[in-house]
Amino acid sequence: MPTNLTLKNIPDAVYHRLKWAAQLHRRSLSSEAIVCLESILLPTRMTPSERIARARELRAALPVGAFCTCDIDATKREGRT
Numbered sequence: 001m002p003t004n005l006t007l008k009n010i011p012d013a014v015y016h017r018l019k020w021a022a023q024l025h026r027r028s029l030s031s032e033a034i035v036c037l038e039s040i041l042l043p044t045r046m047t048p049s050e051r052i053a054r055a056r057e058l059r060a061a062l063p064v065g066a067f068c069t070c071d072i073d074a075t076k077r078e079g080r081t
Helices: 012-024 029-041 048-061 069-077
Strands: none
Touching: 012 029
16 A cells, blocks of 8 residues: 655755656656665566676667777776876
8 A cells, every 4th residue: 555755854966866867757756756765675686587688688779880899998998097
């Protein structure tokens, strides 16, 4: 059964971050707070095969040819002396 919760004295930085995330995900502040709490308090466990499948899905969604090894290596070296 759902329950109501009132939060008081939320630090400004936390409030602004939550508000930004809610706008980004097109949710209300309340819905975003619930999603954040659920992700921390009720994490879903992924099997290794599920995690690998998810990584492959993400890789497949990348534009072909957008990232080449030389560019990645150059970016990693940037700023190193």
